Amino acid sequence: MADAPQQPAGGRAAMQMQLAAKFKDYRHVWVFVEIERGCVHPVSWELMGEGRKLADDLGVDLCAVVLGPRTDDTKAAISQTYHYGADICYICEDPLLADYRNEPYTRALTGLVDKYQPEILLLGATPLGRDLAGSVATMLQTGLTADSTELRIADDKSLAATRPTFGGTLLCTIHTLNHRPQMATVRPRVMAMPEPDRSRTGRMVWHSLGMAEGDIVTKVLEFVSDARIEKANLAYADIVVAGGMGLRQPGNLALVQRLAEVVGGEWGVSRPLVQKGWAPAERQIGQTGTTIRPRLYIAAGISGAIQHRVGVEGSDLIVAINTDPDARIFDVAHLGVVADALTILPALADAFARRLPGRALAS
Amino acid sequence: MPVEHFDAIVVGAGPSGNAAAYTMGKAGMNVLQIDRGEYPGSKNVQGAILYSDALERMIPDFRETAPLERHVVEQRFWMLDEKSHTGTHHRSDSFNEERPNRYTILRAQFDKWFAKQVRAAGVTLITETTVIELVRNAEGRVIGVLTDREGGPVHADVVVLGEGVNGLVAQRSGLRPELRPQHVALAVKETHFLPEETIRERFNLSDENEGVVIEVLGSVSSGMVGTGFLYTNRESISIGVGCLVSDFAEKQIPPYALLDRFKNHPSVRPLLKGAEMKEYVAHLIPEGGYDAIPKLTGDGWLIVGDAGQFVNAVHREGSNLAMTTGRIAGECLARLKAEGRPATEANLKVYRDALEQSFVLKDLRKYRKIPKLLKQNRQLFTTWPAVINRSMQAFLRVDGRDKRAKEAEILRGLKTARGNWLNVAADMVKVARAWR
Amino acid sequence: MTRLAREFHSVVCIKQVPDSAQIRVHPVTNTIMRQGVPTIINPYDLFALEEAMRLRDEYGGTVTVLTMGPPMAEDALRRALGLGANRAVLITDRRFAGSDTLATSFALSKALTRIGEEHPIDIVFTGKQTIDGDTAQVGPGIARRLGLNQLTYVAAIDALDRDGATITLRRRSEGGVQVLRSRLPCLITMLEDTNTLRRGTIQDMLRAARAPVTTWSAEEAGIADPMQCGLRGSPTVVKRVFAPRPRADKAEMVVVEGKTPAQTADAVLDLLFAQSPNLEAALSARFKS
């Protein structure tokens, strides 16, 4: 949506949908099940939960798409798709799909869409999902709404996808006119995780990739798991503890790092600390740093400037520690502590260490 | 190794630097202009008053393309005490003329527009570059500037310093002394966004082009030498207060607290209701007046705008003095260049002379005594506004007391406030004489 | 766009965006108030630009910056030139207005084709995403249309073999980094924080101030069919724009009076786990083994 929000309702937005004849038979809701190195990304199940509701609203089937090599992991993923609500699972099993690569995945997914014609196709807004969605939508010449936060079936039976824009300052609702499928990506943890029903099963439909390794230009030489690298992984961290200018001295960053370590999370900073050289740029959280969306974010001595807030607003739970009761950070925080971060941080680390089983020794 | 040689280098792309560069560019000179901002006027949504005349002399048709907010049709002066204001309004339909005299503007947009005209005049503008110091030759003549970028100094026949109030380049190069706290005011200002229609209704304006200015004296400065102001822009309000830096230092009042108090004054709060604050800026204003003007010229350099303390604090005029000094400097340098005369201190005397002939130095000289008067007579900011408001109260309340008793009370109030009648008279004489 | 053995050439797609922190929404009409909103180069694109310049410094050649936008987007290009880019192209046309990602990638890919005809391209760079559109789709869209190898979320370029036309790089993926080898020409979307933007020299700045910015209309960019541009070429349509409902509740404040830091910390944990029982379970599970 390069420039979308300039044109609010009116004009073209008011246009009625006139679906071309070739799209009339496009039916059913599809969810792409993302499997990387044998693991299904949880966002896929969250999407299945949401997809089920859309399919029920439309009175159509919910279908899963599983791409991967023929392994036990893939097999397990296929049966799980039914537990999470799929009526049909479209499967393409091929050794070329072992590691994610754009070319074979795009080929497989577009091939399936062309053949089985879904009206809605949902993917997770993960690095893989965004990489794939962008090229598949272009191949199919259809519309794609990225990073949706709400999906709904409109009165005219089309998909209304709502997404934030301008760094979260605005929301817009987007429809795909005259093209099918209607594609959307959704960020992890935006939709609720459904309860699996392990008794459910469904139909399997197999599809062949029809590609040889020689057709694929890009080769995977190696996969370096995050566990093996030192680098900050803020964007993907589950728990983030960050410090701001309220820490006063570079040495006090150690308090932030210790708490992060105790809870098994990552640590970060506000921009001035990077500018002062207290922390490397990769640790900066915010508009010009990393956007985080952890389950828990603890902000210590951070005032909550808008450039910082837009980078943390997606967190599930925010705890802010600040000596100033009027600090803006309390506008986005769920839990606020008006106190000196230098004493609360160590106390929090101790409290977590005490109360998390198996953590007592780590402190 | 020097990069390149220019006829002139202009430091700064504010109103003064732009005026100088524009004038020289139009005269066909090879001019380099350097500003440290991301673009001229960058980042600030800050509002101000633009006085047409100074700009019109350079760009007669500026109204066609310049980003102007509203032209001023009404001016209010308020004397504030804690609860009330007493004041005058002047509103006139004659301000709705074809070529209005004053406009509210947003500096970020205006400066950008002005810079575009400057570039169109053939000037080379580079931004995000800070001039560190002036480069001199063996004889001490200024021959160029050194910036914070790699690649060596840039050379020119003359350097025009339009670097604004701080004047660090001039200071670092030993051309002027350090700023004195009693010569500068610190102004803090916020921009509050409101829908255009709300502004129109709230300020009794007939369309989106008409605007109001409010100037405020009294409790707004908490006993310091200073004033407050409020301008209506198209979709926002600029509000601020400014007081002498030396007073802030002495009183230990944080500037934002002062502004907060102003915004919460019962006369002001309803004007801002529902507005969204989006920007806070603090900036210095040179208010030392005529006596604070530094040396303006030397071999290979001259000073324009705020860097030369060219601000008329009484009338809140600054950008027009900046543009006028910039234009005059540009004209003088273009003439010297045409005549093939170098920009030596002796030859640059024409600049000082031209300034003396213009309203710039005439006005500043007229108000020469004002800064001192204000510093020595704090009662003008405290006692007088309070007395005036109290008197108005007494005068307007209908409470069964006879009018003569009320007049007596008002006069008594006046006298007690100033100790004795002599002081009352002295205040009036002092103001009148300083004004003269 | 087959590569000819000439000098190395990268094109970086940059977008001029409003500084998002300053965007305001009209409280009544819910439209964007653009007045006075400063614009910047999309911060993510600067990492792409720096990477392209780094490769140029190592292998020689040229860096071209390309943008689609209104005439004032020229400012962004000029700024990129000042940072050290060699050449700038602006495609601007009323017919581009209202483009969604599909239409944007169409117009950019046409312009890239035209650039490539004059000067073959080895790598097209884009940022990871924009801060206004925020879709991360324009890069993949361009790659697909031009048939370039698509390499998104690139964290580092390890090696470039110009003779063999291969490139080895690291790509961020879920839970780790893929080390990939691919072939030129390719399209790379660069991850943030992967390099440090340089400052151009005074010479760069002087060159940028005077450099011509090549400006193309739709036709000049080689777009014969305007039906694929702007609003008409965009399958998606924005039906409604609105401000998010502000969170009604401010943070729940933990009472600290009369408590030691340890007691305060305990109170925080109590409230935390009360608000989110899942969190406690998840945390505990992590450390069980």
Ligand SMILES: Cc1cc2nc3c(=O)[nH]c(=O)nc-3n(C[C@H](O)[C@H](O)[C@H](O)COP(=O)(O)OP(=O)(O)OC[C@H]3O[C@@H](n4cnc5c(N)ncnc54)[C@H](O)[C@@H]3O)c2cc1C
């Ligand atoms: C274009 C642009 C982009 C930017 N991008 C980013 C970005 O990506 N990320 C970012 O973070 N910022 C960014 N900023 C900067 C941002 O505007 C703020 O300046 C910055 O976030 C402030 O950092 P801070 O909260 O650590 O410091 P401050 O604003 O100085 O706040 C320090 C806070 O600590 C509190 N405090 C003091 N002592 C204690 C104590 N002992 N215990 C607890 N609290 C204490 C104070 O009350 C205060 O609230 C950007 C700015 C611009 C202009």
Ligand SMILES: Cc1cc2nc3c(=O)[nH]c(=O)nc-3n(C[C@H](O)[C@H](O)[C@H](O)COP(=O)(O)OP(=O)(O)OC[C@H]3O[C@@H](n4cnc5c(N)ncnc54)[C@H](O)[C@@H]3O)c2cc1C
């Ligand atoms: C709050 C406030 C309200 C005001 N309101 C009004 C008003 O309503 N009407 C009015 O007429 N005047 C007003 N003024 C005064 C007016 O703003 C100034 O008089 C005017 O801007 C002076 O112009 P200038 O070009 O000399 O300096 P500036 O506008 O300050 O410009 C200086 C430029 O030089 C650049 N610069 C500085 N140092 C360097 C360096 N070393 N290297 C490179 N670049 C450098 C800066 O980035 C800046 O762009 C107000 C001032 C303030 C603070």
Ligand SMILES: Nc1ncnc2c1ncn2[C@@H]1O[C@H](COP(=O)(O)O)[C@@H](O)[C@H]1O
């Ligand atoms: N109008 C544009 N002009 C040039 N490049 C663009 C434009 N829009 C997007 N891009 C590029 O595509 C990337 C992804 O944009 P987006 O899909 O909007 O998140 C950006 O980082 C830019 O490099």
